[in-house]
Amino acid sequence: xLVLFLSLTxxxxxxxxxxxxxxxxxxxxxxQGAKHLKPLPLVGNMLPIVTNWTSSAEQIRNLYNAFPHxxxxxxxxxxxxxxxxxxxxxxxxxxxxxxxxxxxxxxxxATGVEPLWDKGxxxxxxxxxxxxxxxxxxxxxxxxxRSMFILMDECATQLINYFEGQNATIIELDVKDLFxxxxxxxxxxxxxxxxxxxxxxxxxxxxxxxxxxxxxxGLRKFKVMLYAHPTISKLLNIRMIPDEVALxxxxxxxxTVRLREKNKTVRxxxxxxxxxxxxxxxxxxEFVSKDGFAVVxxxxxxxxxxxxxxxxxxxxxxxVLVFFLGAYDTVSSLIAFVAYELAxxxxxxxxxxxxxxxxxxxxxxxxxxxxxxxxxxxxxxxTEMLRKWPPAIRLDRKCTKAFxxxxxxxxxxxxxxxxxxxxxxPVYGIHMDPRYYPNPEVFDPERFSExxxxxVKSATYLPFGIGPRNCIGSRFALLETKIVLYKLxxxxxxxxxxxxxxxxxxxxxxxxxxxxxxxxIGFKRNPLF
Numbered sequence: 400x401l402v403l404f405l406s407l408t409x410x411x412x413x414x415x416x417x418x419x420x421x422x423x424x425x426x427x428x429x430x431q432g433a434k435h436l437k438p439l440p441l442v443g444n445m446l447p448i449v450t451n452w453t454s455s456a457e458q459i460r461n462l463y464n465a466f467p468h469x470x471x472x473x474x475x476x477x478x479x480x481x482x483x484x485x486x487x488x489x490x491x492x493x494x495x496x497x498x499x500x501x502x503x504x505x506x507x508x509a510t511g512v513e514p515l516w517d518k519g520x521x522x523x524x525x526x527x528x529x530x531x532x533x534x535x536x537x538x539x540x541x542x543x544x545r546s547m548f549i550l551m552d553e554c555a556t557q558l559i560n561y562f563e564g565q566n567a568t569i570i571e572l573d574v575k576d577l578f579x580x581x582x583x584x585x586x587x588x589x590x591x592x593x594x595x596x597x598x599x600x601x602x603x604x605x606x607x608x609x610x611x612x613x614x615x616x617g618l619r620k621f622k623v624m625l626y627a628h629p630t631i632s633k634l635l636n637i638r639m640i641p642d643e644v645a646l647x648x649x650x651x652x653x654x655t656v657r658l659r660e661k662n663k664t665v666r667x668x669x670x671x672x673x674x675x676x677x678x679x680x681x682x683x684x685e686f687v688s689k690d691g692f693a694v695v696x697x698x699x700x701x702x703x704x705x706x707x708x709x710x711x712x713x714x715x716x717x718x719v720l721v722f723f724l725g726a727y728d729t730v731s732s733l734i735a736f737v738a739y740e741l742a743x744x745x746x747x748x749x750x751x752x753x754x755x756x757x758x759x760x761x762x763x764x765x766x767x768x769x770x771x772x773x774x775x776x777x778x779x780x781x782t783e784m785l786r787k788w789p790p791a792i793r794l795d796r797k798c799t800k801a802f803x804x805x806x807x808x809x810x811x812x813x814x815x816x817x818x819x820x821x822x823x824x825p826v827y828g829i830h831m832d833p834r835y836y837p838n839p840e841v842f843d844p845e846r847f848s849e850x851x852x853x854x855v856k857s858a859t860y861l862p863f864g865i866g867p868r869n870c871i872g873s874r875f876a877l878l879e880t881k882i883v884l885y886k887l888x889x890x891x892x893x894x895x896x897x898x899x900x901x902x903x904x905x906x907x908x909x910x911x912x913x914x915x916x917x918x919x920i921g922f923k924r925n926p927l928f
Contacts, residue, residue: 427480428473432812434466435473443475454905456792456827456912463828470808482814482822487858489804490824493796494858494866501796502528504868505821515645518717520871521725525799528868529700534710535718535871536701537683538672541690544874546667547589548768548882554584555883559890561598562922569921571896574738575913578731578883583609585879586726590669590719591651592659608644609727640720648723652716669719677710690874691778692847693785693860698867722872728911729790730876735918736788737781737884740842742893742920743901747844751776752888759889771881779844781880785862786830787842792912794824794864826861827912835859840902892925 425443428435436444444462447453453461462483466472470486484490493501503524516522520531537543558581562570580597587595587605597606655670665671675681683702741748754776758766772778797819804814816822831839835856836846845851863870870876887893895901898919906913 424478424480425475427475431473431814433471433473433482433814434469436462436465436475438475441477443477443479445475445477451907454907454912455910456905459792459825460828460831463825463832470811471804471814476821479821482816482820484822484824485828487829487856490858490865493802493822494794494824494864494868497802498866498868500798500800500802500816501822502799502868503797505795505797513639515640515648515713515717515720518714519721520718521721531718532701532867532871533703534676534681535673536697537676537681538669539871539874540684540697541874542684543667543672544690544878545768547875548771548878550588550667551585551879551882552766554581554588554879555886557581557584557596557598558883559886562890569894569896569923571898571919571921573917573919575731575735575918578734578738579609579727580606581734581883582727582731582879585730586723588668589875590722590726592655592666592668592670593651604647608647609723611641611644612639612724612727645720648720649713649716652719653712656712656715669722670715673710673715673718677715689772691772691877692782692852693778693862693873693877695863695865695869695873697871698869700867701871725870726872726876730879732788732911732913733781733784733790733876734880734883737784737880738887738893739899739903739914739918739920740784740787741780741888742895742899744842745894747780747842748888748893751780752892755885755888759885766882766885768878771878771885774881774885775849776844777881777884778877779847781877781884782847783842783844786836786846786860787839788912789826789830789862790912791862791864791870792825792827794826794861796822796824796868798822824861824865829859829861832859887922890924890926891922894921894923896921 425438438444439446442449447458447461448455462472462474463485466485470489471482471484474481474483484493504521506522520528520535523531558577561577580601583597583606584595586609587593591605593605595603595605597603600606652670656674658664659666659671659674672681683697741751754774758770758774798816798821799818801818802816804816806813829835833839836859846855858865863873863876896919898916900914900916900919904915906915
């Protein structure tokens with residue numbers, strides 16, 4: 400009985416200590432005179448996410464709307480104070496004008512826990528990030544995308560071939576899995592130099608690795624939340640990249656690099672470009688192209704020439720693996736959202752198919768890189784999809800040098816940001832703000848027509864980020880999306896079925912922006928002859 404009493408007392412004292420420790424900083428925003436949401440012990444303002452009461456995207460939108468007249472507000476990610484930046488002008492100050500004060504991301508995984516992640520571009524800090532950006536940016540210019548176009552085209556053709564022999568008038572399926580197989584094949588060939596056909600080989604190693612890396616539901620979602628606590632994640636050795644997956648990619652890179660150096664193999668993919676880069680032979684070369692409204696422009700950081708740093712095989716593995724992680728799942732969702740919106744908006748789809756018809760009549764018709772980029776309405780549709788369903792629901796920046804936010808409105812105080820302070824930019828909230836996008840729930844590509852695009856307020860369209868730390872692969876993502884939609888819409892009409900959820904309800908038990916009931920639509924054979 401005494402042992403039970405002592406154990407219970409110890410447990411109560413430990414709980415009290417944890418609650419007290421996690422709450423000791425909860426007067427942070429009050430001291431600064433900032434509008435903020437009242438936090439709860441242990442979870443701060445994360446209770447709706449922890450309990451799956453709401454999705455991560457909806458929570459970001461709710462936080463954004465909590466103080467609609469403020470330029471910024473405060474919240475707590477568990478015990479960590481986060482400043483949410485709402486004002487577009489202030490967003491530009493932080494991400495562009497005063498970038499030198501906000502060079503780094505806040506960190507997704509605790510440093511030292513995940514070796515490959517630490518070496519990747521996204522997680523790198525300071526001068527290492529600058530060197531990597533200089534090294535990698537030349538691999539993602541429009542000139543390099545034109546070289547990779549043929550590889551993407553082959554993968555899109557594999558997807559079309561998958562439907563051969565299926566004689567149903569309407570082929571019903573959850574297109575997320577379909578497009579994940581396509582993006583897996585694209586990444587395998589353009590990044591690793593390995594040709595896959597995930598429609599014939601449904602359980603290949605690349606596809607299995609992609610599914611493992613991209614699963615942020617259930618226990619993995621809980622792990623993602625623990626990443627916000629570096630001490631805990633280090634103590635528990637919580638990793639995002641399983642050891643067997645890391646070993647798989649290391650072996651591929653080591654063997655591929657060895658064989659290419661031995662045989663002097665040249666192939667238009669990322670491994671070849673990074674091998675050139677580590678020899679100092681890859682320079683930033685750009686040509687004028689109409690990549691599309693959503694493409695983010697490279698800053699001077701990435702245009703200043705090749706980095707002097709030597710890229711080891713481990714460095715190459717890290718870049719390609721993190722690129723694989725982002726491109727496999729994010730782009731497959733991007734394409735699936737476009738297909739869904741076209742299925743439930745037949746008038747928009749009809750116009751798009753009519754425009755596509757000007758360039759080809761069947762999916763095996765050749766189309767050039769330049770002609771694909773000329774299909775303006777396709778670009779408008781994808782741009783609007785990225786507005787309504789952004790791949791990143793929020794951005795983050797860590798203060799790396801003390802910075803002042805001067806008061807501009809009545810009641811605002813001078814804000815002193817110190818090194819290590821975290822700022823979030825609520826992309827999903829901004830994209831769904833009717834001040835910037837009237838009737839934001841409506842899918843309307845005309846927002847980005849030539850007549851209207853100049854009305855889009857600066858720093859209110861952020862699907863691929865903003866400033867020097869924007870997404871390096873925006874051109875890549877848009878190109879592989881355009882080519883596969885082009886080929887599919889030459890053969891099929893996307894239609895809603897009984898399983899199509901209208902409107903979409905966002906899934907709550909995952910950190911990703913996904914529909915509750917999947918992307919169920921039908922492919923109706925309706926070739927453009």
